[in-house]
Amino acid sequence: MDWIRILTNAAGEIFAPATAAYALAAIGLNIHFGMTGLLNFGQAGFVLLGAYSYGISAIAGWPFWASILAAIGSALVFGVLLGIPTLKLRGDYLSIVTIAAAEIVRLVSRTTSLTWLTGGNSGLTKGDGYKDSFEALCPFPQGTTAIGPWEYDNCLSSSWWLRVCAWSAVAIGCFLVWLWMRSPWGRVLKGIREDEDAVRALGKNVYSYKMQALVLGGIGGAIAGIFYTMPSSIQADAMGRTMTFNIWTVLLLGGAATVFGPVLGSVLLWTVFMLVKSVLRDMDLGFITPTQSESFSWMLVGMTLMLLVIFRPQGILGDKKELAIDVR
Amino acid sequence: MSAETSRPPGDARAAVARALADVPREPGSAKPDPIIVADKVSRTFGGINAVEVEHLEVQRGAITALIGPNGAGKTTLFNLLTGFDRADTGTWSFEDRSVSGKSAAYMASLGMVRTFQLTKALSRMTVIDNMRLGATGQKGENVFTSLLPWLWRRQEEELTVRADELLARFKLDTKRQDFAGSLSGGQRKLLEMARALMTRPTMVMLDEPMAGVNPALTQSLLGHIQGLRDEGMTVLFVEHDMHMVRHISDWVVVMSEGRIVAEGPPTTIMQDQAVVDAYLGAHHDTDLGDDALLEEDVVEQYEAEAEAEEATQ
Numbered sequence: 095m096d097w098i099r100i101l102t103n104a105a106g107e108i109f110a111p112a113t114a115a116y117a118l119a120a121i122g123l124n125i126h127f128g129m130t131g132l133l134n135f136g137q138a139g140f141v142l143l144g145a146y147s148y149g150i151s152a153i154a155g156w157p158f159w160a161s162i163l164a165a166i167g168s169a170l171v172f173g174v175l176l177g178i179p180t181l182k183l184r185g186d187y188l189s190i191v192t193i194a195a196a197e198i199v200r201l202v203s204r205t206t207s208l209t210w211l212t213g214g215n216s217g218l219t220k221g222d223g224y225k226d227s228f229e230a231l232c233p234f235p236q237g238t239t240a241i242g243p244w245e246y247d248n249c250l251s252s253s254w255w256l257r258v259c260a261w262s263a264v265a266i267g268c269f270l271v272w273l274w275m276r277s278p279w280g281r282v283l284k285g286i287r288e289d290e291d292a293v294r295a296l297g298k299n300v301y302s303y304k305m306q307a308l309v310l311g312g313i314g315g316a317i318a319g320i321f322y323t324m325p326s327s328i329q330a331d332a333m334g335r336t337m338t339f340n341i342w343t344v345l346l347l348g349g350a351a352t353v354f355g356p357v358l359g360s361v362l363l364w365t366v367f368m369l370v371k372s373v374l375r376d377m378d379l380g381f382i383t384p385t386q387s388e389s390f391s392w393m394l395v396g397m398t399l400m401l402l403v404i405f406r407p408q409g410i411l412g413d414k415k416e417l418a419i420d421v422r
Numbered sequence: 423m424s425a426e427t428s429r430p431p432g433d434a435r436a437a438v439a440r441a442l443a444d445v446p447r448e449p450g451s452a453k454p455d456p457i458i459v460a461d462k463v464s465r466t467f468g469g470i471n472a473v474e475v476e477h478l479e480v481q482r483g484a485i486t487a488l489i490g491p492n493g494a495g496k497t498t499l500f501n502l503l504t505g506f507d508r509a510d511t512g513t514w515s516f517e518d519r520s521v522s523g524k525s526a527a528y529m530a531s532l533g534m535v536r537t538f539q540l541t542k543a544l545s546r547m548t549v550i551d552n553m554r555l556g557a558t559g560q561k562g563e564n565v566f567t568s569l570l571p572w573l574w575r576r577q578e579e580e581l582t583v584r585a586d587e588l589l590a591r592f593k594l595d596t597k598r599q600d601f602a603g604s605l606s607g608g609q610r611k612l613l614e615m616a617r618a619l620m621t622r623p624t625m626v627m628l629d630e631p632m633a634g635v636n637p638a639l640t641q642s643l644l645g646h647i648q649g650l651r652d653e654g655m656t657v658l659f660v661e662h663d664m665h666m667v668r669h670i671s672d673w674v675v676v677m678s679e680g681r682i683v684a685e686g687p688p689t690t691i692m693q694d695q696a697v698v699d700a701y702l703g704a705h706h707d708t709d710l711g712d713d714a715l716l717e718e719d720v721v722e723q724y725e726a727e728a729e730a731e732e733a734t735q
Binding site for chain 1: 527530545547555556569578
């Protein structure tokens, strides 16, 4: 077994673009769930909309920043559309509607009648040119660079440039959440999480605050979509329910209602996932094929999520004291 | 509302008593200086008329108690007036402004603040954060300005000072940094009331403020409620404890089966026949073992009464 390669691969996940994307999506979900108590089970829908809006506008020749704004705009519209019917109702309704809405956008974006726009089943690929505007902004010279055991292209696809941008976005997201959590705005959201009627009785427009939280968290998901699809291609099926539950695992693993929980959760989940997968594959066990080893790793993710919720609901970074009070 | 209008405790009570001295003791009577005027307010749940109030006025600056047997519609009326529930029909005004059907947040911003029967302390927030949340007009509660702390830091300091004063008054200052969920039931009631005062209300609506509070705290809660009136606030509260109602209220409104059946000062209200009927039933004095009950004309008389009662509902 080639331990050096396995460990290098696993450690490479620590700063992989997908890890950053999951961290960003989880930061968004943290605004929903950790800060406001909104049960959004359709975060992948925001991710998908962000990715497609960016991709389609970039292919249409929009400049990079305009495409980013398109992604943000789509999250805004989607958030408002989801919020209008559900935010006045009890929390459960939001989770039902979001999981359904995320499936709707996924099925619509892969439908064959939209092939001219979204690429249908096969999605949007590098050949369609959605990566050009981003790669053109790359300040690094052509070629590849190796830092330690990791060697990536400077500008193309899963590049150093992409890693720099994605992790900068994560840093900005963490900074914003840090500011918000310590502000009176964050305090109102926390109040809503605890008991929205009490906050309403104090003269705050709860509906408006919930809408703001839903849209802001959705924008986090949409930006994540851009970085998630940049190394490979834009595929609707890669951004379905599985992704939503992975984002939840990331958030609960790191700790909801914390600033760095989503980042830690994402790094841990994907490193361990890669490690388990590679080790299983390399052990060359007769009774587990490579495909099965991948499925087995997913099974472990599900187990992790269950064990977390049961034994450590506050996650790794969560405040035990805060969770010690039984609110039910 | 502010310290300027506050008078010694006895004075406020005597002044209110004088103002209400000539008000007729009947349901829906007009008050000299009403802060709430409600007309034909109704709310049905399925086939049940939970609230069916013909006319109600609440005197400004007084402590008005709303009493009645279980299921009389007191809390529902509370929910309607504070915007937590929508009325089927009816209009009502607050401080001469028509507010029928307005949202709860809007009512609170007008200065009508409420507490809940089941206390809503925000458990996983500290006591001081609970208090800070109560303050209205905070610049930092905007999503964009919240990112620029220098815009709201000064206001935050000011309202923290005010919050600490209120906490000291309610003897919660030692719990300042504790999570609200770790407080006792009575302390949560105090916190909820203190938090409500952070909004600088003109009218405080208390839904069963004494429910589940131990006797030692009851006394101090009573003092606080009277303190609100002495500062010029109007108080409307729902309560079952008649001792408390008699002790602090200036006026009592009695509800039964959704309607207001009697009004009057606390000293005489319990002698009102309609109140006795509402709580105990019209024939509570009748000896059920009396053979006279079985005679034809008595039975007919009761049946007629029962039908008349049905017809009025």
